[in-house]
Amino acid sequence: xxxxxxxxxxxxxxxxxxxxxxxxxxxxxxxxxxxxxxxxxxxxxxxxxxxxxxxxxxxxxxxxxxxxxxxxxxxxxxxxxxxxxxxxxxxxxxxxxxxxxxxxxxxxxxxxxxxxx
Numbered sequence: 001x002x003x004x005x006x007x008x009x010x011x012x013x014x015x016x017x018x019x020x021x022x023x024x025x026x027x028x029x030x031x032x033x034x035x036x037x038x039x040x041x042x043x044x045x046x047x048x049x050x051x052x053x054x055x056x057x058x059x060x061x062x063x064x065x066x067x068x069x070x071x072x073x074x075x076x077x078x079x080x081x082x083x084x085x086x087x088x089x090x091x092x093x094x095x096x097x098x099x100x101x102x103x104x105x106x107x108x109x110x111x112x113x114x115x116x117x
Contacts, residue, residue: 002091003032007058008042009096016042019094019116023051036085036102056085058101079105 004026008015023033027050035046038057046053058078082105093106093113106113 001030001032003034003089004092004094005086005090006033006035006094007037007056007096007099007102008035009099013041013045015096015098015116016045019096020046020049020051022094022116024049027051034086034090036082054085056082058099076108078102079108082106083109 004023006019006023008019019035023035023046027033034052034054035042036054036056037043037046038055038059043053043055078101082102088109091112093102093111095103095106095113095115097115097117100115103113103115
């Protein structure tokens with residue numbers, strides 16, 4: 001089965017809750033599901049459902065990307081850091097549409113990605 005990674009905009013718990021509902025369904029269909037994020041509240045919500053949560057902050061990338069208008073070098077750095085955390089061992093990245101930077105990194109890695117509305 002597929003290894004599916006979620007990155008959500010954690011400021012809004014409703015975004016994480018919606019993603020957890022989808023993640024739960026994917027787990028029921030025998031997929032491996034992992035969340036990447038930095039928030040302790042989100043981590044508690046995710047782990048309460050028996051879903052893995054890996055600490056990963058993208059905060060350092062946003063100012064660089066805004067200054068450089070999504071510079072390729074910064075996306076390469078993010079892609080490299082995502083691989084360091086996940087290995088090349090994921091099939092699909094599911095992102096909050098307000099947190100789309102990881103999707104650009106997944107695209108750079110040649111991985112499939114989905115932006116949730």
